[in-house]
Amino acid sequence: MSEATSAPVDTSRHPLLWPLLATLLIIGWSSGFVGIRYANQEASVMLLLFWRTLLSGLILLPFALFMGPGISMRAVRDQALFGIMAVFLYLGGFALAIEQKVPTGLVALIADLLPLAIAALSQPVLGERLTARQWQGTAIAVAGVLIVSFDSLSLGTAPIWAYGLTVGSMLVFAAASVLYRRHERSRMPVYQSLCIHTLVGSVLFGLCASAQGSLAPPMTRDFAIGMVWLVLIATFLAYAVYYTSLRLFPVAKVSSAIYLSPPVTMIWAWLLFSEPLTLGMIAGLLVTLVGVWMTSRG
Template identity: 25%
Template sequence: MTHEAPWRTPLELTLLGAIWGGSFLFMRVAAADFGPFPLVEARLGLGALVLLPLLWAARAQFTPALWLRIAGIAAINSVIPFALFAWGAERAPAGIGAITNAMTVMFTALVAFLFFGERIGPRRLIGLVGGFVGVAILASGKTAGESVWPAALAGTAASLCYGFGLNFVRRYLTGYPSGAVAAANLVSGTVMLAPLAIYNWPHHPIGAASWASALLLGVLCTGVAFVFYYRLIARVGAPRTSTVTYLIPLFGVIWAWLILGEPLTLTMALAGALILAGVALSQSRARR
């Protein structure tokens, strides 16, 4: 029996939070050159290439009916939310998307309650209300004189999509290798979005920084991060792994501040604190 170092899991969770927090930085850099649909196509395609060996190994289990199911879930769990976050990244600081992304945990609980008969409980309900108040505060703010409410609403809608998507994955894709399912999700999304991406492909030259950001977004923040994520779930369980949600907004804001010089406003700090407090309440039952 091997003894696991006590620092291993916290270190890996922190690294995963740093990687996913960085995705909002890369979207912010690349979105202006690529536009939402081409950027998401690059992200999905590159991520799919990283995970393709996992799908190939389990290909015998993937029937046409399963592929059809995965394609439907991919639309709501990848294509639409990725596009919404990329659209928001063109219009507001990277930290806005990172903060609203934290709503995913609460929306997952709300969708399970409204559509699948799961209990929500008073703690989760209070957490959900607190999270919505945080988003309202965030949407009311301005950065460099510009209103951020369109990006805040886009990020909230993307998190709602994740809430539906995670419930669908849990109910309709259990029993299949998780890494292969993630790969199939990305492959389906790539094929689905290809016509829109080609039609909207920019006619102007795309800068080196945007290409590098798109590459990191697809390979590191999507492909590698998914492998990392599923390995953590297998080793320490989903509830503990889900605590990475707390770290994504923190790193998203820090990377944007350090690398892009984006401001951290009082409104962003207050909204982020409310949303994360709501996430903590909604998760408290799961960690008991």
């Protein structure tokens, strides 16, 4: 294969590296709400995801082709599988569940239990055993997420399969994260792998969106703002930092930062859309912070 193999980074000599990456990851992961909020009023979710992934892939394409090592067909095949799992099935599964009227609060809660699934998979697949302290931190973080999400939880009237779809989408991304960590051969630069992931996702989302109607984007200010936000922050920042962190740190440690996504999303909503920020949400944020700190330091 022709992927680049970079020398490993001694993270013990860079004590501020993980706090920096974790902060960027939390900002990027939680910011997807903002772009969706702006753009979803103008287009269907599938059309929105099509343009998000297409624009992301096309922006990265010149860098992937001309600034990195040569990309073999085997590498494209391997990375395309991650694109199907981590982009199309993960994002598309939750989008379809919401369209089927699964309550958004319940979808968000299931999505944000992703680190718990990754922690469970990391030991049998990667041999990365969590300590008792890390499991305690995980339990505390889950409790914090439940506190934050409590007010928005409801069961709704969606078909049974739609609820299973949310769980399945979360588990698919957990499996993709663990396999990405294990897949030592895939050492191409992150911008190359992310380019393949998003372009593969755009083809599949485009097929879904075309079945619903036109692929033409709405020519509105809110859709444009949403796209810029989703591409630059929710895709480039979130996915690039996530994949980079997976190469440097244990997968359960990296994923634990995602527990802070729900409370930080509430802060985004409060700052940008004047949505209420209750004492319960603040308490949940503090509890989650304690849990993530214990998990990261374990």
